[in-house]
Amino acid sequence: MTWWAAIGLATMGVRRRPGRAVLTVLAVTLAAALLTALLTIATTAETRVLDELAKGGPLAGIKVAAATPDPAQIGQDNANPGAPKDLDQSALDRIRALPSVRDVVPVVSTKLLVISPTPDADGQPLAPFIETVVGVDLTQAPTLPITVVEGRLPAPGSTTELVVTEGYLERLGIARTDAARVVGSELQLAAAQARQEGDHLAARGRWFKALIVGVVAQEAADGQFLMATEQVNAARDWARAGVIDPRFATSTSAYTGLFVVADGLDNVGLVRKEITAVGYSTSAPENLIASVRRYLHVVEIVLTAVGAIALIVAALGIANAMLAAVRERRREIGVLKAIGSRDRDILRIFLVEAAVLGLVGGVLGAITGWLIAQVVGGVVNGYLVEQGLTGIALELPLTTMLATVVGSTVLAILAGTLPAARAARLPAREAVGAL
Amino acid sequence: MNLRRPTRIRPVATSLAALLVAMLAAVGCTSGTPTASNAVPPPAAPEARVVYVALGADETLGRGLEGGIRRGWTQQVFAALPRSAVYVNLATEDAPVQSGLADQLPKALALNPTVVTIWFGSGDDPARTSDGEFTADLTQIVSQLRAAQVDVLLLSRVDPRAGSSSRYATLIQNVAETTGATFIDLPGVSANPRDPATQEAIAKAITSHL
Numbered sequence: 141m142t143w144w145a146a147i148g149l150a151t152m153g154v155r156r157r158p159g160r161a162v163l164t165v166l167a168v169t170l171a172a173a174l175l176t177a178l179l180t181i182a183t184t185a186e187t188r189v190l191d192e193l194a195k196g197g198p199l200a201g202i203k204v205a206a207a208t209p210d211p212a213q214i215g216q217d218n219a220n221p222g223a224p225k226d227l228d229q230s231a232l233d234r235i236r237a238l239p240s241v242r243d244v245v246p247v248v249s250t251k252l253l254v255i256s257p258t259p260d261a262d263g264q265p266l267a268p269f270i271e272t273v274v275g276v277d278l279t280q281a282p283t284l285p286i287t288v289v290e291g292r293l294p295a296p297g298s299t300t301e302l303v304v305t306e307g308y309l310e311r312l313g314i315a316r317t318d319a320a321r322v323v324g325s326e327l328q329l330a331a332a333q334a335r336q337e338g339d340h341l342a343a344r345g346r347w348f349k350a351l352i353v354g355v356v357a358q359e360a361a362d363g364q365f366l367m368a369t370e371q372v373n374a375a376r377d378w379a380r381a382g383v384i385d386p387r388f389a390t391s392t393s394a395y396t397g398l399f400v401v402a403d404g405l406d407n408v409g410l411v412r413k414e415i416t417a418v419g420y421s422t423s424a425p426e427n428l429i430a431s432v433r434r435y436l437h438v439v440e441i442v443l444t445a446v447g448a449i450a451l452i453v454a455a456l457g458i459a460n461a462m463l464a465a466v467r468e469r470r471r472e473i474g475v476l477k478a479i480g481s482r483d484r485d486i487l488r489i490f491l492v493e494a495a496v497l498g499l500v501g502g503v504l505g506a507i508t509g510w511l512i513a514q515v516v517g518g519v520v521n522g523y524l525v526e527q528g529l530t531g532i533a534l535e536l537p538l539t540t541m542l543a544t545v546v547g548s549t550v551l552a553i554l555a556g557t558l559p560a561a562r563a564a565r566l567p568a569r570e571a572v573g574a575l
Numbered sequence: 576m577n578l579r580r581p582t583r584i585r586p587v588a589t590s591l592a593a594l595l596v597a598m599l600a601a602v603g604c605t606s607g608t609p610t611a612s613n614a615v616p617p618p619a620a621p622e623a624r625v626v627y628v629a630l631g632a633d634e635t636l637g638r639g640l641e642g643g644i645r646r647g648w649t650q651q652v653f654a655a656l657p658r659s660a661v662y663v664n665l666a667t668e669d670a671p672v673q674s675g676l677a678d679q680l681p682k683a684l685a686l687n688p689t690v691v692t693i694w695f696g697s698g699d700d701p702a703r704t705s706d707g708e709f710t711a712d713l714t715q716i717v718s719q720l721r722a723a724q725v726d727v728l729l730l731s732r733v734d735p736r737a738g739s740s741s742r743y744a745t746l747i748q749n750v751a752e753t754t755g756a757t758f759i760d761l762p763g764v765s766a767n768p769r770d771p772a773t774q775e776a777i778a779k780a781i782t783s784h785l
Binding site: 255265267268278279281282286287288292293294295296297298299300301326328344345346347348349350351368 | 613614615616617618619622643644645650653654658659660661662663664665
C-alpha cells in the first residue's frame, strides 16, 4: 500500500466520525494553544523584565565613570566611584581597544539652570532650579539604556530638542500617566560661567531654549534631561571658561562617563576587570540580571510543563479515539486484510490517522495560542500604558509555534501506536467474522 | 447516511469559526503598538543661527527683579527669539560705557552675535565722563559690532526722572544715527525698573524692532 493510499484511507476514517474527530482535534488544539500562549507570554515577560533591568539598553552594558575604581567593584553591581579622574579620548580609545568590548558610547553631562514654563502641582510657577543635562550621540540611542515612556527621542544633532525623565515629572508633581502634559513645552536653560567678583562668585549665563519632545527612563548618566551632545558640549565649554563653581560642579574631564557594551553577558565581568586595570570606576547590573534570568528560566520550565501535561492529556484522548475507531472498523480491517493488505499497511493507516489529528490540532492550537497571547498582551498593554509604563510588543514566536505543531504530531503518533498495533495484529478471519 | 453527516458537523464547525472570528476581533481591539517609540528620528535639519548678547549696566543686568529672573526684559527678548537662539547677558553692575568698550565688547565679539542690545548711562558719572568721552566710547562699541554685521539696538530711557540715563539720551540717539544702529527710546516706561510691568514694556518695545 502506498503512502497516498494510506493517507486517503486515514482521511476517510477521520471523516466517518466527524463529531469524534472534531472533539479530538479540539482537545489537541486547546492543549497546543495553551502551550503556545504560555511560552509566548513567558518569553515576552522575560524580555520585558530584562529590558526593564537594562533600562532598554543592552544586557551586557557597563557604565564607566570619570573616577578612580573601587578595588572591590568587580563583584558588585553598583560600585562606589573613587576620586574624580579625567576621562579623555585616549582613555576612551584604550577601553574601545579592549578584547570583548563591542561598543563604547561617550556620555557628557553638565549642570544647568533651568526655567520651566510648566507650573507645579499647586499651579504655582516653578522657581528656576539647577539640574544635570546628559548629552549623548543620539544615533547610538539603541545601544544606551534609554526607554521612551512618552513622545519620542530628540533628533540626533538637534540643539533645540530634549527629553525629560520621570524625576522631572516628580519635581512638577505630575503622575507618570500624565507624562504627555510636559511634552511640547519649552524650557530655558543656562550654563553658568562663574567669575570672582570681590569676595563672592558671580555667574554669567549662556542661555538656550529646548523643546521637550518626550519622557524617558534612562540610566546613561544621572540627570533629569537628555539631549544631543552638541548643545551639552557648548554649555560645558562655556562653564569651563570661568572659575570653578561648586554649585555647577564644573568638571575638566572631556567625558563625564562612557557606556561600554561587552560582547555577551558572560564577558561583563571580564570587561569590568580590564577597565578597572585601565583605572576607571565601573558599574553594571550583571549579578541582578543573572539572578533574574535564573528565576525566569524556572518559571519557563513550569509553564512548559503545564502545557506539556495538557498536550499529553490530549494525546491520551487521541489514543482513546483511535482505540474506539479500531473497535468500530474491525470489518474494514478484515476486508483490507482479506484483499491483501499487510499488517504494516494497517499500522500505517491508523498512524497516519493519528498524525492527521495531531497535525491539524497542533496547527490550529499554535494559531489559537498566538491569538490568545495577543489578547492577553493587549490587556497587559492597556494596564501598562494606564500605569504610564512602556507597553510590550509581542513577537511572532515562530520557533515555539513550529515546535508545538511538531510536538503535537509526534505525541499523536505515539498515542496512536498502541491502537494501530492492535489493529495491525487483528487476525483477518476474526475481523471478517464480525460480518 | 451521508446526507446526515453535514448536519452533525455544522454546529461544531460554525462554533469553532465563530470562536476564531471573536478572537481575531478581540486581538484587533486590544492589541496595539505603544504610543511611545524608541526609534531614533532622522537627524535635525540645520537651524538659523541667532546669538543675542545684551551689553549694559544695572538696567540690563536685572538684579533684584520682582518676580525673578524670568521677568527680566532681556530674558523676555530672548523668549521672543526663535528657538535656536542663544543668549548671553554681559552687563555688569554700575558699568560705565568705558567698561562696556574695554570688557564687554571683546567678550561679545567672541560670541559672534547676530543681535546686540546696548543700554549704558546709569553707570556713568557725569562728573567723570564727559559727553565727548561717552559718545566716543559708545560709537566705538557700535561701530565694531556693525562692522561684524551685527544688528545693534541702542536703548535709552528718555525720562527726566531717570537721572544720568536721560542726560545721555540725546548722545545715544546721535550715536545711533551716526552708526546706523536702531535707537529705541522708552518714554512710556515706568520709573520703577524692578517692576515686572516695566520689564515687560521694555521687552515689548525691543521685540517690535526685531
